[in-house]
Amino acid sequence: MVQEKIRFQPFSSEPIRLVDEQGHWIAPFEHGLPPEQLQRFYRDMLAARLLDEKLVILIRTGKTSFIAPHAGHEAAQVGIAHALRKGHDWLFPYYRDMGLVLAMGVPLVEIFGQTLGNAADPAKGRQMPSHPGSRPLNIFTVCSAIASHVPPAAGAAISMKLRRTHQVAVCTFGDGATSEGDWHAGLNFAAVQGAPAVFVCENNRYAISVNISKQTASQNIAVKAHAYGIPGYYVDGLDVLASYFVMQEALERARAGQGASLVELVVHRFGAHSSADDDSRYRSREELAAERQQDPLLRYQRFLEKQGLWDAQWANELRLEISKELEAALQEAQKAGEPDPLQMFDDVYAARPWHLEEQRRLVAEELQS
């Protein structure tokens, strides 16, 4: 069944692209997607962009301590989200995946709660912003240590195979992560086990300030899949439909018992690495301006226009509606207040051992005095 549906060849020399810069459908097959779904992609990409803009405002007004801008990654992230079976498959995201977790269905209130580190964060304000997670949606909570989530994704995929759950573990990361030992260990083990895992590189060509040319001597990330004996797909991650269809194929391949794969989605990072970074120190404004001309939202807008599914009024109404949702969720999250300070001692272990009881008592006394 899966063999019959194969549309994409691994290890292509040019990135797989289905929609060109002018918005023309250039694939040798029909997309077959209903208008509502095509419009939903746009809505989620726009929501991701507006969320990014909102996060930038929060950092500039001192309301949060850190953000990792994801503008430029929207097509890749929305493509991944829509290919997954939400709440069934597992996602192991990284810190630049705020648009992805939003498209997966993480409530905006939780996203803002995590950004503010307050009581609206399901993880109780334990980590810096841009580290979301959701048990109900099977979204593994982000860990700062780069690529450390790759072997756990492999392990979860092995469990899925053993337990025959028909789930897939999707693990995302940046190009910098591919230099870490954990990355190689995770891909190798998943490949050896024929585990249902899809490893996805959102390659924006910068690991903070280090250009991809200093990160790897490989011609691209996808070719690294050769080393593990799995397919590697080289994809234009500014094309939401290419991202979606390639991810869908990799996911179905995994679900059908054909093992792991590596998908490289080539994207741009329009912002700095993080709010603590000044990217003008290592990349020219000309380079950035040229990349902004290739905005994934604009390309997809052109595609939708040609399908008769986009007009300015609809887009403006959508923008207004999403902005209102964002503002309402932010207001609600802000009302949640600080987490209970004594929660600091919860969740270290399933039950509190004596030494944490003692330390908790100390803080409780200090708070009462």
Add this chain to the structure above:
Amino acid sequence: MPTITLIQAINTALDEEMNRDERVMLLGEDVGKRGGVFLATEGLQQKYGPDRVIDTPLSEAAILGAAVGLAAHGMRPVAEIQFADYVFPGIDQLFSQAAKLRYRSGGQFTAPMVVRMPSGGGVKGGHHHSQSPEAHFAHTAGLKVVVVSTPYDAKGLLKTAIRDDDPVVFMEPKRLYRAVKEEVPSDDYLIPIGKAAVRREGRDITLVSYGGPMVETLKAAEEMAAAGVEAEVIDLRTVMPWDKEAVLNSVAKTGRLLMIAEAPRTASVASEVAATVSEELFDQLLAPPLRVTGFDTPYPLAQDKLYMPTVTRILNAAKRLLDY
């Protein structure tokens, strides 16, 4: 009741737990066909199949990281690190993922897994086959750390560790694998994590140890008894969380604490116990707590026996305490 070695007790515990709960599975280098380099997992792949006893790639990061994902997804993995010294290439997985997953997710995700590892010296293993890195684990919030010294404890504690909802580092002093034998019940029994055992009762001095040096500690206690000094001997069994109550009760009785451990001295489990006793029982102490430990050097092959706490060093330190 069969008389078995420590390594047989571990094999029995794994077998019983795999039989009891189909979520329990093993992974590590050589754990399958070969049954582990020390044969702790011998026969289990033949019995439970290659899916439940996985021969992994030679990668501690893969073993430990995959165990995190397996556990988070609902399995009960028991990972074997071939030698405790080899845990370091996988330490990011143990520290950043296994130990912290429950905390960083606010209790949404957990990693109930066991990491077994042969530790300590005394088998002419040289530097990278002899270390006792328990302090690294004990210092890492989120990990429980067990160090066994008897076959009976090894079976009961390993079964508890497998059923525990937190990641447990389970350390097996390799020099005791076949050196100690005792009667071990064939039925199912559990020993709680965090509870010490009083190996010998006494009124004059408290000797607290765990793992490999329990052998020398008990020998020293016997020699002291021959000289008319009654030492109380406590085996911590779990070093995180360690049994403060048992230690304080004993030292309150004897007024003297001698900590004996094989790991390097500075910033060690021995230091932690000694500091706690000083803080809590200062007025009742007849002498300052002392430590007999391994040294703050890398583990030396040629001085294998001299590096580990010797009976002589234990007796000399005990004399200092008694003469204070």
